[in-house]
Amino acid sequence: MNELESLFSSVRNEFPALNQKVHGKTLRYLDSAATTLKPKAVVDRISHFYSYETSNVHRGAHYLGDVATQAFEAARQKVAEFLHAKQIEEIVFVRGTTEGVNLVAHSWGLTNLKDGDEILITEMEHHGNIVPWQMVAEKVGAKVLAAKILDNGELDLEDFKKKLSAKTKMVAFTACSNVLGTNNDMALLTKLAHEVGAKVLIDGAQIVSQSSVDVQKIDCDFFVFSAHKLFGPFGFGVLYGKKEILDQMPPYQGGGSMIAKVTVDKTTFNEVPFRFEAGTPHVEGAIGLHAAIDFMEKIGFEKIHAYEMELLKEATAKLEMIPDLKIFGTAPNKGPIISFNLKGTHHSDVGQILDQEGVAVRAGHHCTQPLMARLGIPGTVRASFSVYNNREDIDALVKAVAKAREMLL
Ligand code: PMP
Numbered sequence: 001m002n003e004l005e006s007l008f009s010s011v012r013n014e015f016p017a018l019n020q021k022v023h024g025k026t027l028r029y030l031d032s033a034a035t036t037l038k039p040k041a042v043v044d045r046i047s048h049f050y051s052y053e054t055s056n057v058h059r060g061a062h063y064l065g066d067v068a069t070q071a072f073e074a075a076r077q078k079v080a081e082f083l084h085a086k087q088i089e090e091i092v093f094v095r096g097t098t099e100g101v102n103l104v105a106h107s108w109g110l111t112n113l114k115d116g117d118e119i120l121i122t123e124m125e126h127h128g129n130i131v132p133w134q135m136v137a138e139k140v141g142a143k144v145l146a147a148k149i150l151d152n153g154e155l156d157l158e159d160f161k162k163k164l165s166a167k168t169k170m171v172a173f174t175a176c177s178n179v180l181g182t183n184n185d186m187a188l189l190t191k192l193a194h195e196v197g198a199k200v201l202i203d204g205a206q207i208v209s210q211s212s213v214d215v216q217k218i219d220c221d222f223f224v225f226s227a228h229k230l231f232g233p234f235g236f237g238v239l240y241g242k243k244e245i246l247d248q249m250p251p252y253q254g255g256g257s258m259i260a261k262v263t264v265d266k267t268t269f270n271e272v273p274f275r276f277e278a279g280t281p282h283v284e285g286a287i288g289l290h291a292a293i294d295f296m297e298k299i300g301f302e303k304i305h306a307y308e309m310e311l312l313k314e315a316t317a318k319l320e321m322i323p324d325l326k327i328f329g330t331a332p333n334k335g336p337i338i339s340f341n342l343k344g345t346h347h348s349d350v351g352q353i354l355d356q357e358g359v360a361v362r363a364g365h366h367c368t369q370p371l372m373a374r375l376g377i378p379g380t381v382r383a384s385f386s387v388y389n390n391r392e393d394i395d396a397l398v399k400a401v402a403k404a405r406e407m408l409l
Contacts, residue, residue, distance in 0.1 A: 004303065004306060004307045004310060005307075005390065005391075007299070007303065007307075008307050008387055008388070008390065009390065011299060011387050011388060012387075012388045012389075012390065014039040014040050014041065014295075014388075015037045015038070015039055015040070015388045016040060016043075017029065017037045017038075018037070018388060021358065022355075022358050022360070023355070023356050023357075023358060024358075025356075025357055025358025026358055026392075026396070027358055027360065028357075028358050028359040028360065028392075028393045028396045028397060029360050029388070029389070029393075030359060030360055030361050030383040030384060030385065030389065030393060030397060031360045031361055031362050031382075031383075031384060032209070032229075032336075032384045032385065032386035032389075033178050033206060033229075033337050033362070033382065033384035034362050034384075035228045035229060035234070036209060036228070036229055036230060036231045036386055037231070037386075037388060038231060038232070038233075038292075039231055039292075039295050041291050041294070041295050042231055042232060042233070042288050042291045042292050042295060044291075045287060045288060045290075045291035046233060046284045046287065046288045046291075049068075049071070049283070049284050049287050050284065053067050053068055053071065054068070055067065055068040056068065056280055056283075057069040057072045057280075057281065057283055058072075058257060058274075068283055071283075071286075071287050071290075072281070072283050072286050072287065074290060075286035075287055075289055075290035076088055076091050076093070076273075076286065078289075078290045078293055078294075079091050079238050079289065079290075079293070082212070082213075082293050083213055083214075083215045083223060083238075083240050084212075084213070084214040084215055084216050084217070085215055085216070085240055086216060086243070087243055089243055089246075089271070089272050089273055090240055090241055090242065090243050090246065090272075090273070091238060091239075091240060091273060092238070092239040092240075092241065092246070092272070092273040092276045092277065093236070093237075093238065093239075093273070093277055093281055093282070093285070093286055094224075094236075094237050094238065094239050094276075095235055095236065095237060095282070096226035096227070096228070096235065096236065096237035097126075097128055097129075097203060097204070097205040097224045097225055097226045097237055098128040098132075098226075099237065099239075100222075100224030100225075100237055100238065100239035101128055101129050101132045101133075101172070101201065101203065101224055102132045102252075103239055103252045103276060104132075104201055104222050104224075104239065104241070105132035105133055105135065105136045106132070106135075106136060106252055107249045107250055107251070107252045107276070108170075108199070108222075108245070108249050109133070109136035109137075109140070109142075109170065110136055110139065110140065111248075111249065111250060112169065112199075113136060113137070113140045113142045113169055113170070114140055114141065114142070115140065115141030115142070116141065116142070116143075116167065117140070117142040117143070117167060117168075117169040118142060118143050118144075118145055118163075118165070118167040118168045118169065119133045119136075119137055119142060119143070119144045119145070119168075119169065119170045119171075119172065120145050120146075120147060120160070120163055120164060120168050120170070120171045120172070120193070120198070121133060121144060121145070121146050121147070121171075121172050121173060122146055122147045122148075122149065122155055122160070122173050122174070122184075123146045123147065123148055123149045123370055123371055123374050124149055124153070124155070124174060124177040124179065124180055124182060124368065124371050125146070125172070125173070125174055125203070125368070125370070125371075126174065126178055126203065126205065126366075126367050126368055127367040127368065127369070128203070128205075128367065129172050129173075129174060129201075129203045130144070130370065133170070133172060142169070145163050146370065147159050147160035147163050147173075148374075149180075149182075149371075149374065152329070152330045152331055153177065153180035153181070153182045153328065153329035153330060153331045154182055154331040154332075155173075155182065155184055155189075160189065160192070161192060164192060164193065164195075164196045164198070165196060166196060166197065168193070168196050168197075168198040169197075169198055169199065170198055170199050170200075170201065171189065171190075171193035171198045171199070171200050171201075172200075172201040172202075172203070173189055173200075173201075173202065173203065174202070174203040174205070174206065175202050175203065175204050175206065175207035175213075176205075176206035176207045176210065176335040176337075177206070177329065177335075177337075177368075177371075178205065178206050178337065178366055178367075178368065178382075179328065179329065179337070179339050179366045179368050179371055179380065179382065180328060180329025180331065180334075180337070180339060180371075181312075181329050181331070181334035181335045181336070181337035181338065181339070182329055182331040182333070182334060182335075183207070183331070183333045183334060183335055185333075186202055186218045186220065187217065187218045187219065190202075190218055190219050190220050191219070194219070199221040199222070199245070200219075200220045200221050200222070201220070201221065201222040201223070201224065202218070202220045202222070202223045202224070203224060204223050204224060204225040205224070205225055205226055205229055206229065206335055206337070207225075207335070208225045208229065208230045209229055209230040209231070209296070209304075209386065210304070210305060210308060210335050210336070211301055211304075211305050212301040215240050221241065221242050221245055222239065222240065222241045222242075222245075223238075223239075223240040224237065224238065224239050224240070225237055225238055227285060227288065227289040227292065230289075230292055230293070230296065231292040231295055231296065232285070232288050232289040232291075232292035232293075233282075233284065233285045233288035233289065234285075235282055235285055236282045236285025236286065236288070236289060238289075239276070241272075243272065246272040246273070246276070247272055249272075249276075250269075251269055251275050251276060251278070252276055252278075253276075253278040253279075254267070254278055255278035255279045256278065256279055256280070257270070257274055257277055257278060257279065257280075257281075258270050258274055258275050258276065258277060258278040299387065304387055307387065308335075308336040308385055308386070308387070309336070311336055311385040311389055311390075311394065312334065312335075312336045312337075312338070312385060314391065314394055315338055315383065315385065315394045315397065315398075316338060318394060318395075318398045319338060319340060319397075319398060319401065322342075322398065322401055322402055322405060323405070324342050324343040324344065324405060324409065325340055325341075325342055325343075325401065325405075326340060326341055326342075326343060327339065327340045328340065328341070328375055328377075328380055336384060336385035336386070337382065337383075337384045337385075338382070338383050338384070339366075339380040339381070339382045340380060340381055340382075340383075340401075341377065341380055341381065342381075342401070342404065342405050342408065342409065344408075344409055345404070345405075345408040345409065346378075347363040347364065347378070347379040347380055347381045348363050348364070348379070349404070349408055350363060350381045350401070350404045350408070351363025351364075351381055353400065353403060353404040353407060353408070354381070354397070354400045354401065354404065357396065357399070357400035357403065358396065359396055359397050359400045361381055361382060361383045361397075362381075362382045362384075363379060363380070363381045363382070364379045364380075365378065365379045366379070366380070366382060381401075383397055
């Protein structure tokens with residue numbers, strides 16, 4: 001065992017889910033790109049909140065109300081530091097990546113986009129970063145264009161540049177493809193978009209569990225992510241937006257907390273970020289995310305990245321040795337995600353056989369139908385790796401895929 005392996009073998013112990021058998025086999029959880037398992041520290045923190053601190057926030061005239069509000073706002077401060085935002089007001093709490101994109105598309109988009117404008121996305125986007133733009137584009141008469149990808153799964157930078165023009169008002173792209181694993185150069189794409197005067201939204205769903213993000217260095221206008229993909233709770237996420245842009249955006253939803261004053265005839269709205277947080281928020285979501293970021297920081301982003309790259313390298317090399325196996329996405333700069341198919345088989349059949357062996361992967365189109373159309377396939381099997389995986393998981397995956405090949409071919 002090398003130094004990283006021994007560090008991460010103790011990290012693995014913090015995930016109770018891994019101490020169970022499925023179908024009589026040791027669970028090999030290789031579906032972290034869909035959602036990560038939750039460490040004990042996060043589960044315990046949420047349990048503590050529910051047991052001893054339950055109270056609504058921003059309303060309290062009592063002790064527990066203050067405790068909950070302080071914990072909720074401390075989470076906002078933590079997220080601001082995690083993303084290296086300039087100020088805490090730039091952190092809006094939402095339901096997840098999908099709601100973050102919808103908020104920007106509807107609030108910013110409906111105010112700023114008009115007939116003839118263009119929104120540039122890429123061929124590797126998740127539906128969450130496609131559909132909201134289409135909905136808004138249809139309403140205002142704007143057009144959604146997608147920059148192409150190369151055969152190895154990298155973004156075709158020349159095509160991206162070609163599709164940027166004075167008509168481009170928004171460039172929305174993923175930091176890391178949930179299928180191909182491709183990491184995009186966030187700062188470069190942002191710079192190119194800004195050169196034509198477009199705003200930039202980055203879908204950070206897959207990047208936040210892999211490396212630390214500095215929104216000021218990247219200079220993006222918006223950045224969205226979901227807590228459940230970085231060891232935190234479901235139903236919670238973050239929209240970062242530059243303060244000067246958020247200040248100009250109208251509310252997305254109306255209700256309690258987002259108001260300054262309400263009369264029967266008229267409402268004036270609260271300051272950002274509260275203007276975008278109508279209703280009772282997902283308090284334990286914020287608190288759980290805080291614990292999840294603490295968990296990652298305790299390990300260290302550099303170590304996490306180095307370890308996941310070791311897993312990716314080893315799993316890629318071993319899978320490549322299986323005859324008839326094709327990997328989709330071989331960009332030099334990749335996250336720990338491997339999509340593949342066995343020639344002549346259906347991804348769902350392979351997925352089912354792997355499940356019987358205790359190997360949890362995702363099989364399907366991964367909410368990226370335009371990408372599947374570009375690749376000319378209905379879906380893939382996807383194995384994704386995280387801090388709690390190890391060599392035995394990789395070996396179990398490889399063995400199960402070899403078995404699927406024997407059974408299906
Ligand atoms: N974008 C990417 C790249 C994703 O991987 C996902 C989740 N699979 C999403 C967006 C949507 O995230 P959520 O469902 O948590 O809103």
